[in-house]
Structures are given as structure tokens and as C-alpha cells.
Amino acid sequence: MMGMEAAVIPSPHMFLGSHDADTVLLLWERFLTMEANTATTLGYEAFASLSVPFFGVNHRDAETCLARLPDFLAHERVVAIGEIGLDCATDFEIELFREHLRLAKAHDLPVILHTPIRLAPQGAAVTPKILEIIEDEGFPVERCVFDHAGEETLDFRMGTGAMVGLSICWDKMPPEVAARYVADNPDRRARVMVNSELGGQGNDYFMVPRVMLAMRLMGLDKETIDKVCWRTPKEFFGLPIV
Numbered sequence: 001m002m003g004m005e006a007a008v009i010p011s012p013h014m015f016l017g018s019h020d021a022d023t024v025l026l027l028w029e030r031f032l033t034m035e036a037n038t039a040t041t042l043g044y045e046a047f048a049s050l051s052v053p054f055f056g057v058n059h060r061d062a063e064t065c066l067a068r069l070p071d072f073l074a075h076e077r078v079v080a081i082g083e084i085g086l087d088c089a090t091d092f093e094i095e096l097f098r099e100h101l102r103l104a105k106a107h108d109l110p111v112i113l114h115t116p117i118r119l120a121p122q123g124a125a126v127t128p129k130i131l132e133i134i135e136d137e138g139f140p141v142e143r144c145v146f147d148h149a150g151e152e153t154l155d156f157r158m159g160t161g162a163m164v165g166l167s168i169c170w171d172k173m174p175p176e177v178a179a180r181y182v183a184d185n186p187d188r189r190a191r192v193m194v195n196s197e198l199g200g201q202g203n204d205y206f207m208v209p210r211v212m213l214a215m216r217l218m219g220l221d222k223e224t225i226d227k228v229c230w231r232t233p234k235e236f237f238g239l240p241i242v
């Protein structure tokens with residue numbers, strides 16, 4: 001109905017209600033079986049980005065999941081690793097982030113970065129630390145999406161050379177703010193992705209279409225709208241879709 005052709009579904013960085021490896025492995029399996037099949041039933045193609053959540057799984061089980069992750073990465077529907085990254089920059093988050101980056105490098109996959117969200121007070125301090133670790137691990141920054149952008153850290157994110165995800169949802173960026181950013185920054189559009197939080201935690205399923213509508217009302221042309229919502233992510237993740 002909304003013109004959606006494909007989606008990349010990332011593993012959440014926070015997986016409350018789960019404390020063990022089995023639940024995470026089931027989640028990955030669900031992405032690659034039920035979600036992929038249901039998507040086809042509904043008329044779009046679903047791909048997955050996998051990672052071990054950094055909240056909600058104990059350290060030992062996180063190790064178990066990391067050891068199993070390479071098997072899952074070989075699946076044709078897996079197009080990235082993520083969400084990975086930092087939220088509060090605890091020692092555990094940092095170690096897990098480094099492990100994920102090493103796996104992404106070894107498997108030649110792009111990564112989706114969870115970063116402190118728009119209103120998180122630690123954003124200004126933690127977001128640069130994410131870049132520091134990426135550089136320290138020798139991971140190509142242009143293969144990263146700095147997701148959950150907020151106005152406060154947008155300039156920094158744009159300056160990294162990475163892609164910038166706007167994450168449209170109630171606790172992140174509102175649709176009109178995202179549309180305004182695309183309208184006002186033609187020189188930055190090539191590295192903007194308009195994405196959403198799917199329908200999780202009471203979010204609106206139609207956030208990307210809302211941004212598309214707002215962009216139309218602001219007078220942006222079809223090609224620009226198509227670029228930030230479809231062509232850029234399709235190319236970045238190398239989706240096998242014509």
C-alpha cells in the first residue's frame with residue numbers, strides 16, 4: 001500500500017526479557033525464515049542484519065552467540081551486521097563492538113551502528129568514541145551507518161564519511177524534521193538514509209511514508225525522495241533486487 005519493496009531488519013541492541021543464547025539464536029532464525037516468508041506474502045523482500053544485543057544477554061551467552069554468528073552470516077538474506085555500537089560505552093559494550101567489527105571485516109559486510117539516541121545526554125561524548133573504535137579496528141567507515149541521528153550530533157556524523165540513518169520514530173527523529181533536513185542539505189543527501197524502527201514498542205509502521213509525504217509537501221522531487229528512501233540503502237546493503 002505504501003510502495004515498500006524491501007526492508008532490512010536489524011537485531012535490536014536491547015533485548016529485554018531475554019537472558020540466554022537460545023533466545024537470540026531463535027530470533028536470528030525467525031528473521032531468516034518466518035519474517036522473510038511473511039514479507040514475501042505481503043509483497044516485499046525482507047533481509048536481515050544480525051548481531052548479539054548488548055543489553056539483555058549475559059556475557060557468557062553473548063560469547064556463545066558470537067561463536068554461532070558466522071554460520072548465520074552465510075545465509076543469503078543476511079546483508080549486514082548490526083545493530084552494533086555503543087550506548088553508554090561500558091567495557092562490555094566496547095568489547096562486544098570490537099568483536100562484531102572484526103566479524104564484519106572478515107565476512108566483508110557493512111554494519112548498522114546503534115548510537116545514543118537523539119535525546120540521550122551521553123550522545124556528544126559516546127558518538128565520537130564509536131568512530132574512534134571503528135578507526136582503531138581498521139574497519140572502513142564508509143561501510144557504516146551511524147543510525148539514530150539527532151540534530152545535536154548530525155554534523156559530527158556527517159563529518160565521519162559514514163552513512164547517516166535518521167531512524168524516524170517517537171523517541172528519535174520526527175518525520176517533518178527528517179524531511180526538512182533532506183530539503184535543506186542537498187550536498188549531504190548522498191549519505192542520508194531515511195529509515196524507521198519498524199513497528200516496535202508502539203511505534204508507527206508508516207514512518208518512512210510519512211517522511212516521503214512531508215518531503216513531497218516541501219516540494220522535493222521524486223528522484224530525491226527515491227534516493228534517500230530506496231536507492232541509497234539498496235546500494236549500500238547490496239540488495240539483490242532489480
Ligand SMILES: [Zn+2]
Binds near residue numbers: 114148
Ligand atoms: Zn538502536
